[in-house]
Amino acid sequence: MATNKLLNRRIFLGALFSTAIATGPVSAASNAQAEALVSKLVGEINTIISSGNSETAMISDFESVFNRYADVPTIARYALGTEARSANSGQMDRFTNEFAGYMARKYGKQFRKFVGGAIEVNGSRPVKQYFEITTTARLQGQAPFEVSFLVSDKSGSLLFFNMYIEGINLLLSERTEIGAILDKNRGNIDAMIEDLAKAG
Amino acid sequence: MVFNKVKFLFAACALFAGCSTPPSKVVNDPYEKTNREAHAFNKALDKEFLRPVAEEYADIMPDPMEEVVSNFATNMSYPADVLNYLLQGNLGQAMFTTNAFILNTVFGLGGAYDIAGAHGDRPRDTDFGETMARWGVGEGPYVELLVFGPSTERDAVAKVVDFVIDPLGSLLNTNQKQIVRLTNTGKVLSTRMAYDATIGGVYGSADSYAQARLYYLQNRRYTLGIKPPESADPFEELYGNE
Numbered sequence: 001m002a003t004n005k006l007l008n009r010r011i012f013l014g015a016l017f018s019t020a021i022a023t024g025p026v027s028a029a030s031n032a033q034a035e036a037l038v039s040k041l042v043g044e045i046n047t048i049i050s051s052g053n054s055e056t057a058m059i060s061d062f063e064s065v066f067n068r069y070a071d072v073p074t075i076a077r078y079a080l081g082t083e084a085r086s087a088n089s090g091q092m093d094r095f096t097n098e099f100a101g102y103m104a105r106k107y108g109k110q111f112r113k114f115v116g117g118a119i120e121v122n123g124s125r126p127v128k129q130y131f132e133i134t135t136t137a138r139l140q141g142q143a144p145f146e147v148s149f150l151v152s153d154k155s156g157s158l159l160f161f162n163m164y165i166e167g168i169n170l171l172l173s174e175r176t177e178i179g180a181i182l183d184k185n186r187g188n189i190d191a192m193i194e195d196l197a198k199a200g
Numbered sequence: 201m202v203f204n205k206v207k208f209l210f211a212a213c214a215l216f217a218g219c220s221t222p223p224s225k226v227v228n229d230p231y232e233k234t235n236r237e238a239h240a241f242n243k244a245l246d247k248e249f250l251r252p253v254a255e256e257y258a259d260i261m262p263d264p265m266e267e268v269v270s271n272f273a274t275n276m277s278y279p280a281d282v283l284n285y286l287l288q289g290n291l292g293q294a295m296f297t298t299n300a301f302i303l304n305t306v307f308g309l310g311g312a313y314d315i316a317g318a319h320g321d322r323p324r325d326t327d328f329g330e331t332m333a334r335w336g337v338g339e340g341p342y343v344e345l346l347v348f349g350p351s352t353e354r355d356a357v358a359k360v361v362d363f364v365i366d367p368l369g370s371l372l373n374t375n376q377k378q379i380v381r382l383t384n385t386g387k388v389l390s391t392r393m394a395y396d397a398t399i400g401g402v403y404g405s406a407d408s409y410a411q412a413r414l415y416y417l418q419n420r421r422y423t424l425g426i427k428p429p430e431s432a433d434p435f436e437e438l439y440g441n442e
Contacts, residue, residue, distance in 0.1 A: 154439035167422020180407035
């Protein structure tokens with residue numbers, strides 16, 4: 001009975017989805033919406049930077065921003081790479097959770113050094129089936145540099161799924177890092193998650 | 201004299217012409233074993249020597265003095281940049297960099313003050329590695345050089361060439377060259393501290409060799425305007441391609 005219901009729902013959703021593909025545009029979101037999302041995101045980051053709060057406070061503020069604006073489960077799955085296939089759902093949940101904390105610590109930690117700096121949005125363009133929003137980070141004592149955010153609504157809502165900092169692909173860096181922590185733990189996913197909880 | 205060197209370089213470059221394909225993978229690293237040894241050395245050198253000295257330098261030197269030293273070193277790198285831009289056929293950047301050099305040298309006390317930068321953008325720096333890339337030379341395998349750090353086969357060769365063709369080499373006397381060398385050292389130390397957080401992040405990661413390699417290769421291609429290989433775009437793996 002329950003299976004039947006689920007099956008029906010799946011068929012219904014499937015049908016809905018294929019209609020969307022047949023009739024609708026590739027992406028329901030517009031370039032302007034994607035740019036507005038990044039403007040809001042950048043605004044929140046600038047507020048954290050100029051708050052002058054303690055490192056711990058900045059990290060937890062950034063974690064909340066990261067969870068609201070990024071497609072965290074998808075990013076975490078990518079960072080885990082092929083290992084994601086052998087992980088069970090409990091491991092995936094714990095990993096995703098620790099990954100968000102690790103990202104917040106790793107990047108949030110830098111924010112104190114950004115005091116007096118700000119990020120501004122330059123423009124956006126559609127690429128394949130997503131949007132690329134280009135921004136410039138102006139930090140004290142450094143030449144301005146380009147940060148671009150990639151935004152998609154494929155997860156069901158409009159979220160960013162990758163970032164390039166002066167050409168450096170954030171997801172590739174994190175897949176390399178998670179892979180290295182896994183190697184150190186001889187491929188043991190649970191031990192890797194434990195290390196990740198302390199990393200960043 | 202310089203012209204003869206340039207002719208030689210054109211000839212040398214023809215030898216490389218066969219490998220002028222854009223990168224198909226993010227990382228091409230057949231020398232990984234020796235590269236990792238160089239990395240371990242460089243990391244230790246940074247920890248034991250470069251970073252402590254850079255920290256000391258930043259402490260002792262007042263910030264405006266540090267800036268004067270770095271400005272002077274940057275201004276002295278402009279003639280070599282102009283030469284490379286000319287070799288690349290980039291007349292616009294060659295002119296822009298020449299103007300900055302003249303402005304800073306004449307009105308900025310020999311380059312101590314960045315007059316040109318204060319009135320607009322600073323010229324983007326370049327090197328013979330970029331020149332070779334413009335001539336169609338592929339980057340070749342990744343190499344981590346002792347002391348100099350991450351590079352590629354092309355950029356490592358180009359580093360030697362840059363040293364040889366620097367116009368200052370034939371224009372300055374021994375004392376003047378010594379001053380340039382000293383200010384270059386100061387600039388290296390200031391730069392080390394300016395990027396302390398980033399460098400610390402790389403060295404603190406689970407595999408700092410792999411992170412440094414990834415940072416360098418992607419950032420270098422970005423600077424040269426070379427698109428990353430298609431396989432580096434995670435979109436399809438994340439969301440499929442329907």
